[in-house]
Amino acid sequence: MSDPVHPTEAVPPIQIHDMTIAYHKKPVLWDVDLDVPEGVLVGIIGPNGAGKSTMIKAVMDLIPKASGWVKIYDRPYDQMRSAIGYVPQRESVDWDFPVNALDVVLMGRYGHVGWLRRPSSEDRRIAAESLEKVGMAEFAQRQISQLSGGQQQRVFLARALAQDARIYMMDEPFAGVDAATERAIIDILIELRSQGKTILVVHHDLQTVTAYFDWVIMLNMRVVAAGPTNEVFTDENLQKTYGGRLTVLSQAAQAMADHRRGN
């Protein structure tokens, strides 16, 4: 087997070419240009407002790109949608919504079910299995607002597992969870990687980066560094990512926004 951290010529699962993202004409992420190799566990790190969530949302076409393109296994995202599993930020949904844990996980199967059809018993079985994998089988019928933060995060993870994807995008899966849940989640991520899946994780805790990830993307409105953790996760790059504000970029962004508004 080839070394997954240094792939040779396989088609990369994710190719991002010259991608720039803007909110209300103000660029928040500039000229991202990178290939993510197959079968690696990637941490996306950077300060608040660095564009971490923006990057994975843009890859998944959830927000428009100002320029550039993304390819998934050398194909446009539209054709490869079902190859990507997604764990959004926990705060992005209304936890008082009247569904139970199993319902939420079953949503991960909707892409396979197709329009106008109902989930089959096979879909239900996969959903139940996914809940089991994250240790939440006994909470299947529990209304989601009655779950703790860590349990809610596990349900989201189970939903992504139910998607049965080749690539996983996770937006801060470790935010606000207890140590046991963090352990359980990382165990599952490692298992996914051992199955050859590619996993991108927006991450905040710098302490655990070297332990968890074999690849990192260091962002601050642009890609400061990207590559194998032991090569790019250096003090110098950390300093570039977190040290001070990237005044040139944010000033340029502000100037562009002002100009468009006609100031």
Add this chain to the structure above:
Amino acid sequence: MELDSAFWIILTGSLASASCALLGTFLVLRKMSLLGDALSHAVLPGIAIAFLLSDSRAIIPMFVGAALCGLLTTLLIEAFHRKWNVQEDASIGIVFTALFALGVVLVTAYAGQVDLDQECVLYGEIAYTPWDTLIWNGVDVGPRPVWILGVVFILNILFVCTLYKELKIASFDSAMAMAVGVNATLIHYLLMGMVSLTTVAAFESVGAILVVAMFIVPGASAYLWSDRLVTILCLAVLFGVLSAWVGYWIAGIWDSSIAGAIVTVAGAIFLLSLLFSPNQGVIARLWQRAALSVQVAQDHMLLALVRRFEVDETHRSSREELLQAASVSHLVSRLALRSLEKSRLVVHDSQGWALAAGGKQEALRLLRNHRLWETYLSGLGLPENRVHGPADAVEHFIGRQLAAELGAEVDQSMDPQGKRIPLSDD
């Protein structure tokens, strides 16, 4: 004829209420309740233009006009909010009032030229239903509103049934919906289209107040009773229909507006739901709180008895002493004492009150919890004289598992005041 007209009015009211309630539940869950109100007003220019162009009150052009205008409303609200940074509630308010006003201008300006007046568009009257008959091939086939609303109701049912899972995921988590290939934006516009259609159909048959209320109230009431989406949808429809029946009956008694009475009943159903729903209801919460304070009072009495027992095994406490120990209102402590006696945890004879065998076991468990907690807190560095109060509050809630964990954490022999911690009975 009398019975006949009652039947048609109730049927019309039920169909309108059920249609609105079904879609309204989704609006409530998406926190867009007022969009029903907004759309119901904003479609007016669409209706007016359809009248002007088709030069008639025919159904089809009116629906098309309204649906297009509803779509325009939704698009404008979205554009104001997302593209031009206007607050969402403000953009709803701006769009619907402006379009409504435009509609009023159109209706009044051209009212003379077509058979159209404000009254018939804005304030449909459900009581006229039986006389608005539909003649088909020369045969009277029943009131026109019943046919229109019947079709709309069936369309709504079909819409919700076929797109149930898409509506569910798009309402719960639109980003995830997009990620699994469900076009949440399309679902949003389809829902708004159905809301516009339903609005127009119901508006001209039953009037504004009924439509606006039925988009919100039954769904909000149903939400209090269940945490399953299917159940909530069914309950909302049921509440809508129930309101129509009871409302008609009440309007008959008071000789009042039928639509007004129906909405009043819907409001009453909401109030009853708020009071009596099993999980979130006011009564249920009050009941839980009362049950808890009786429980706490019982615990305090048992503890008072067991502390006396520790010193003197033959001690008998007076009734007054026990009621005092409960340190709650007299009524609650008397209830608590009666329940302790009933469940044979305490016994009394001519000399006073003492613990029964079962009561002693329970009391020792509580005492153990209390002293374990005191020891735990003092281990955290709290001074001795500050640990009794917190332990008094927490002792009632320490279950077996937590007690076991606490036991493992602290030295189990003595509490901070040097009193013996009773042994665990398991």
